[in-house]
Amino acid sequence: MSKVTLGLLQHACAADPKANLKKTLALAEKAAKQGAQIICTQELFRSQYFCQKEDHAYFDLAESIPGPSTAAFQKIAKKYKVVIVASLFEKRASGLYHNTAVIIDADGSLLGIYRKMHIPDDPLFYEKFYFTPGDTGFRAWETKYGKIGVLVCWDQWYPEGARLTAMQGAEILFYPTAIGWHPSEKAEYGVNQHGAWETIQRSHAVANGCYVAAVNRIGLERPIGGDGLEFWGQSFVAGTSGQILAKASLDKEEILLVPIELGKVDVTRTHWPFLRDRRIDAYGDLTKRFID
Secondary structure: OOEEEEEEEEOOOOOOHHHHHHHHHHHHHHHHHOOOOEEEOOOOOOOOOHHHOOOHHHHHHOEOOOOHHHHHHHHHHHHHOOEEEEEEEEEEEOOEEEEEEEEEOOOOOEEEEEEOOOOOEEOOEEHHHOOOOOOOOOOEEEEOOEEEEEOOHHHHHOHHHHHHHHOOOOOEEEEEOOOEEOOOOHHHHHHHHHHHHHHHHHHHHHHHOOEEEEEOOEEEEOOOOOOOEEEEOOOEEEOOOOOEEEEOOOOOOEEEEEEEEOHHHHHHHHHOOOOOOOOHHHOHHHHOOOOO
């Protein structure tokens, strides 16, 4: 079985985008030196989570793709022969912005991008103000170390996205993430909220017989004052039967290194043939908003 080591970068974010980029590049380089072969950042790592407020000034955080951040990661990927998934705030054109992940192969080439498809709008998660829904569709990329799919945060709640990505042969689903608690709600709802987040992604691993890697940030962020958001960390990798292979801490910066065996994807899909037994003739209504 082909063995691959994943490197998930979990950390807090400061107010200075340059400092955040420098830190993330340093963590990526450290992960590569420690043996990681596929490295993934957390969602929108270059800034604190600015979507807590609708403010036009935050559009200045966006950058072009390809651009400076992409080039910096490409340099590391080529130097250490690693695959990198990096989450960026993309300025596509004037007035057109996306929450985008770049996929860089181990030779430093830019394999492609994934633009976040599902955009939330909840208290302190006002993403619809900033991000145009993605138009790349769900995709999988053949990298040096395996075929991977990338989705972003809110996408992780949708089994359709995971399924369509897995159907293209993805062996690992990566979910760069920025999710946490409203501090005032944590005591009452915190355990259930986190449990739901972890469970749904483990379910994607089960239903599709693949690995799932979720990368979340840590720390209390209050860029607009108030109670802010307390990010719950706990980045993790789930195996092909949904089991937790490794999980990071609640509140510590760390590189989560997780060795996996890609051969188990075929074994799992053969023994639990959910893809074989799908009734594709009966699923047409999934393209409808609601069935009356």
